[in-house]
Amino acid sequence: MSRFAPLCLTAALLLPAWVQAQTPQQTYRRDVADCAAGRPGQSKADCLYEARSVLRDALARKPQPDSSPQALAANAVQRCQRQLPADRADCERLARGEGTQQGSVDDGAVVKQIVTRTVGPVPPLPASSPASAP
Template sequence: MNPFPSLMRTVALVATSAVLLAGPAWAADGPAAADAQARFQSDMALCNSGRSNQGAATCRIEAKSALAAARRGNLNDAPGQYERNALKRCDVFDGSDRTDCVARMRGEGASTQGSAQGGGILRMGVTVVPAE
């Protein structure tokens, strides 16, 4: 008896099952992949327009890196992520200095000037301290 035809049928069955079962998973990634590709195209258009906050070469590298991260599922655009990142800047302070920093990051009574493209954003708030 030759086991080869039986083995080939088993391999073919496993391969077919894998393709059929993977189909829905690929379809589920379709919209996410399309969104990532659309975002990449938008990012590249911004890079090529010269209106980004970076040099053109750096901007293109960042756009490609963001696309790769999105394809791996590592690009986190969770709601509130921007604010959490901004507030992390205040972690180096203690007490009232930290409280003042958080207020500035949230835009509470702070004036803002500058830009990322210009080298940085300066947030300034005034705290009145009564005389002792």
């Protein structure tokens, strides 16, 4: 065991409760109690207004989405589910990085293109009519 381990444990135990992780509501209650006790240089009304603002901002903050490469790739493929079934396979191929890309965000657009060639039956040549023969 490191000689610093007891020191770190002691420091963690000595931390005030408000430094440890709290919910926004717990932080708000602590701030309101501090306002009631009186904060130097701040009126009680201003203090309570600030406490409400901090709570509102904390509650409005949404968790950040996973930005790992795997999560971004899965998200891109998932967005293809909104495409028409006929276009979905091409969308998924583009999402996986196939095709070509031109431009950039700085240029104002990123254009992605994928070319799919299909070979169908060859249409018959039009028959020449006797009137059009020389």
